[in-house]
């Protein structure tokens with residue numbers, strides 16, 4: 001069987017569902033989305049209740065992009081009638097000398113005209129009594145930070161994409177991609193499709209999706225995890241009273257107030273072992289959980305309680321942790337997005353940018369840092385720098 005669509009989106013996780021949504025808003029029924037598993041599956045990177053969204057970032061470029069990310073989510077909230085972002089405020093904190101200097105964050109926000117507060121340990125504990133901090137710890141507080149409601153956001157993108165006319169197929173793995181004469185043929189789930197423009201949003205499967213174009217990137221896939229704790233002091237961790245937070249050192253930990261489950265959530269950033277999409281498991285890594293417990297025991301002891309559950313998830317890391325968001329070299333009708341393990345907050349914006357690249361071959365966003373042909377992505381064994 002043969003079917004034609006002008007636009008095909010490969011992968012309907014966080015980025016692909018957003019791309020299908022923004023594309024269908026412009027071109028309706030010309031959009032086909034293909035997902036290898038069931039919609040909303042947990043084998044990729046974008047599920048669970050919550051992801052951190054924040055303006056506080058290490059370069060002015062990311063701060064500017066994050067401003068636009070809030071606008072993109074707000075547009076989907078208006079269109080879908082659902083709340084998808086919850087502002088809780090956000091605290092970045094660390095010893096005054098740390099692996100991730102707070103100064104790069106404050107300077108980036110200064111450059112981008114974003115307001116924030118600098119807090120000492122005493123002030124942090126006065127505002128949020130669960131913290132137990134020594135005097136050499138300081139923090140940055142930014143009021144717009146909060147929760148991007150991940151599972152709900154993906155579902156909203158998919159539902160609204162269908163409402164705008166897109167066709168979405170689950171359990172339809174893309175098995176072959178053949179570029180020919182400016183068009184692309186695709187075999188997926190027993191059907192052959194032809195399209196004019198293709199968006200690759202394949203997460204940890206990105207190198208398989210790029211193979212037909214003769215490109216392989218030095219990506220590292222890691223198995224990460226987050227844990228919900230049944231704190232006996234739940235009142236102190238409600239989103240009206242407790243911020244999202246990031247411990248800006250190596251190892252780097254982060255956490256959320258109570259949202260989606262009956263307890264706050266905590267994880268370690270980029271602390272998981274290297275895996276492939278085949279070797280990953282769904283088993284919690286106990287030493288990693290112990291690292292989280294040790295951190296909490298020291299700095300937020302009243303958060304600890306019985307484990308509600310630990311959930312595994314994949315990071316697709318570029319060596320510099322910057323995104324890939326670009327057209328594929330020599331194939332201007334094919335574009336790709338890879339999130340570098342911190343992309344969800346930008347998901348709706350990334351979807352909008354991908355739709356602009358596909359429809360207009362142009363976007364106003366500065367994609368310079370995210371080029372697929374940047375120097376570090378041309379190295380086979382590049383130096384890796386994940387603590388940014």
Ligand SMILES: Cc1cc2nc3c(=O)[nH]c(=O)nc-3n(C[C@H](O)[C@H](O)[C@H](O)COP(=O)(O)OP(=O)(O)OC[C@H]3O[C@@H](n4cnc5c(N)ncnc54)[C@H](O)[C@@H]3O)c2cc1C
Nearest residue numbers: 011013014015036044045046052174203313339343344345
């Ligand atoms: C534990 C954890 C915590 C995180 N915390 C944050 C955070 O606080 N803030 C933040 O901004 N980001 C965070 N991230 C990162 C963020 O979640 C990811 O960057 C983002 O979700 C990436 O989305 P994606 O669409 O690229 O990948 P995915 O959601 O994995 O989507 C890729 C999709 O492509 C499909 N696919 C692949 N190959 C094929 C094929 N051949 N045919 C059909 N379908 C295919 C896959 O099945 C999958 O559904 C976190 C990630 C993890 C794992």
